[in-house]
Amino acid sequence: MVAIGMKPLPSFEDLRLVLAVGRRGSVGSAARDLQISQPSASQRLARLEQLVGVRLFERDSRGARPTAAGLELISQAEHILGHLDGVYDVTRAADASTRLAVGTTHSLAAAVFPVLDAQLEGFVVDQRIDHEQRLIELAAEGTLDAAFVSIPDGVSLPRDAVVRAVGQDELVLFLPAGVALDGSAADALRGAVVVFATYGESSDAIRSEILSLGGAAARLAVTPPTAIAMARRRRQPAAVPRSTIPGQLLPGERVVDAPFRHRRTISVVSGQNLARPIANALRDLGRALGLRPVRRRDRSSSAT
Numbered sequence: 001m002v003a004i005g006m007k008p009l010p011s012f013e014d015l016r017l018v019l020a021v022g023r024r025g026s027v028g029s030a031a032r033d034l035q036i037s038q039p040s041a042s043q044r045l046a047r048l049e050q051l052v053g054v055r056l057f058e059r060d061s062r063g064a065r066p067t068a069a070g071l072e073l074i075s076q077a078e079h080i081l082g083h084l085d086g087v088y089d090v091t092r093a094a095d096a097s098t099r100l101a102v103g104t105t106h107s108l109a110a111a112v113f114p115v116l117d118a119q120l121e122g123f124v125v126d127q128r129i130d131h132e133q134r135l136i137e138l139a140a141e142g143t144l145d146a147a148f149v150s151i152p153d154g155v156s157l158p159r160d161a162v163v164r165a166v167g168q169d170e171l172v173l174f175l176p177a178g179v180a181l182d183g184s185a186a187d188a189l190r191g192a193v194v195v196f197a198t199y200g201e202s203s204d205a206i207r208s209e210i211l212s213l214g215g216a217a218a219r220l221a222v223t224p225p226t227a228i229a230m231a232r233r234r235r236q237p238a239a240v241p242r243s244t245i246p247g248q249l250l251p252g253e254r255v256v257d258a259p260f261r262h263r264r265t266i267s268v269v270s271g272q273n274l275a276r277p278i279a280n281a282l283r284d285l286g287r288a289l290g291l292r293p294v295r296r297r298d299r300s301s302s303a304t
Contacts, residue, residue: 105135105150105199139271146274150264165266174227175254179236194236197223225244243266
């Protein structure tokens with residue numbers, strides 16, 4: 001018996017016993033179903049009848065038959081226990097409905113995850129980092145709600161994968177405080193050391209562009225945030241995707257157009273149904289990352 005304040009309430013075991021006796025028509029059979037002794041079942045039933053103040057079952061040698069009061073308590077027990085049976089399932093479902101599994105590459109993580117975290121208020125974003133092909137596979141099979149990637153050329157998309165372009169990212173020049181460009185960027189970078197980083201399979205193309213600036217040297221960083229940190233320490237320009245920049249500039253730092261054109265499309269990959277909160281966030285995500293709009297197309301592509 002459970003008491004809340006001064007009012008005693010039937011316990012879970014009491015309700016199960018009433019329901020079992022009603023279904024089996026016998027205290028002994030109900031006791032066996034519940035794996036308790038018959039004397040214990042009879043005593044518990046007697047205490048419950050004393051608490052309620054009315055007889056719940058007429059008992060004789062032929063078994064136990066519910067009274068009108070007993071029938072009502074059996075109905076209430078079915079209702080209450082039915083709800084209790086689903087408590088954990090409903091709780092798990094509620095938790096799942098507020099969790100979103102999202103993946104991206106190591107190079108994009110510092111740009112994508114902070115923006116999503118701010119936009120998807122009320123949701124917990126389970127973050128995953130992996131390479132593009134694996135993320136696409138996980139999103140297509142539903143293990144991830146979405147994967148934000150730049151799809152490399154030649155990648156074969158799974159049959160169930162749906163690709164939506166978020167926007168087109170472009171390479172820009174990050175200039176630490178005190179680093180100035182005299183004249184055009186192309187002229188100013190001649191003979192300079194340029195740190196660079198991007199995502200996808202475009203490092204060789206960018207290196208070639210930098211080296212084409214007479215006498216310029218190129219230093220590859222593993223991620224765009226790493227390139228920015230290296231540029232700050234050595235007071236050198238860095239070529240990084242525009243998506244890297246929002247929220248990163250310190251006083252005196254600035255961004256200018258790069259002297260070469262390099263763009264890649266950031267896409268979101270999902271199964272057949274993209275989670276609505278993520279779908280609703282795509283436009284604001286593209287805007288927050290400084291992406292250019294992309295015309296609707298079946299899958300993403302890159303241009304150098």
